[in-house]
Amino acid sequence: MSKPLNLLIVEDSDSDAQFIVRLLRKAGYEITFQVVDTTEQMRDALQLSSWDIVISDYSLPQFDGTAALKVLKETAPDIPFIVVSGAMGEETAVAMMKKGANDYLMKGNLARLAPAVERELRDAEMRRARRRAEEALRQSASDL
Helix, strand or coil, X not given: CCEEXXXXXXXXXXXXXXXXXXXXXXXXXXXXXXXXXXXXXXXHHHHHCCCCEEEEECECCCCEHHHHHHHHHHHCCCCCEXXXXXXXXXXXXXXXXHHCCCXXXXXXXXXXXXXXXXXXXXXXXXXXXXXXXXXXXXXXXXXX
16 A cells, blocks of 8 residues: 655756655655755745655755755744755764754665655654644633
């Protein structure tokens, strides 16, 4: 049984984006995706569609993972963000996590991609459920 996934990919390499899609399809996801590589394209994609997760390359010619994460946090802070890179050092990865990225993976070793996506989707749903429960509790307390 395939699991639906709305995936926004921030990537300038079509072959890398297609590889990510293939890996996730192989893991059982039925993917609807869009690839963006500029700030404007990302803002438009976030406004026009609902995304489950964003997977972003760290280094692009006109845009980078840090800028993509900033756009996401300004627009849709609850969507999980995973950084992938061919040459990101440990210090950069830690800095991205401190800025709000949920995980990072090296392009040369994407074996953790599907498990990371699964975990981040589950964690995001738990955060939404907790927020709904807290809101319901606040509402019921105010009704008393």
